[in-house]
Amino acid sequence: MVSKLKKAREQSLHMELVKQRRIFAERALYLQSALYKEEALLAMDLMETKQVVLDITVSPIEFADDNMMLDFISHPSCQRCLNRIWFKELGATWTGVWKLFFLAALICYSAFLMDELDTFDGVSSLKPYEWIVYVYTLADMLEEYRNLATLPKWSNNTKHPGGHSWWYKLKKYLYNFWNILDVVSYILTIIAIATRSRRFFSLSLFTMYMRFLFVLLMTRQLGPKIIMIKEMSVCYIMQICTQSTRICGMNQAWNTGEYGESSLFHTGRFRAMQALTNLKETAELHVPPTEQNGKTILISSVVTSMIGYWL
The missing domain is CATH 4.10.860 (DNA Excision Repair, Uvrb; Chain A)
Structure with a gap:
């Protein structure tokens, strides 16, 4: 609603709603922190508890995700709750070996592309690095899309569903740039495997290296620098497009003056x-x-x- 008011140039109402939203977010974060200090497990369970508010059945963590409440989601209670949902208490200890797992997969992919890529002649022609690439790609795709394959849960009130539909999950997933990059990477990898083309394998490897930047965003030292580089790159791309238009125009004008009889050059x-x-x-x-x-x-x-x- 706030974004719609901003587009409609309702500035006074827009600023009022933004102010109310900030007050609501600060109060929610204060209550969350106070409860987490007293009862950590209760605060984690509360993140998944669904309540009916204005005829809408929603949980606090779903509401925060839909409305981009990043401070609320980054709280330890939400993060521990998400870790429990995703890994089911089976998550490995976050050591240096596991941090380098994704980088090791990229190195194996690069070695396969440089040394082992050859004409397919049966399963026996597949070499170790190629097997590692295929197994990793399959596991990565299953891990990425397993939540989209789950059936939506419906509440007792059929008019207002308690969960989200597949179409909503798909739109929400594609709203993020990094998720779009994941989809492009998987599509290029599948095409490369089907065609055995070195160009498609190279494009797939390039997108996988681009995905590695998302992992670096979580580091405290490199994360802000990558965001700054991204914003600077947007400005540079706009400048390059402007200069390219100028160069093409001057090239056309020069050719016209060199070979034609345009009055501009007289x-x-x-x-x-x-x-x-x-x-x-x-x-x-x-x-x-x-x-x-x-x-x-x-x-x-x-x-x-x-x-x-x-x-």
């Missing part, structure tokens, strides 16, 4: 350039080649070149 600066060119040709053809005349021809050539460069 006015203003181009008349001056043509006059200097004619002066140089006249000096070369009709003036005896003395030392003073040679200096004059050299100066006129330099001036003509400078004018042509700036134009």
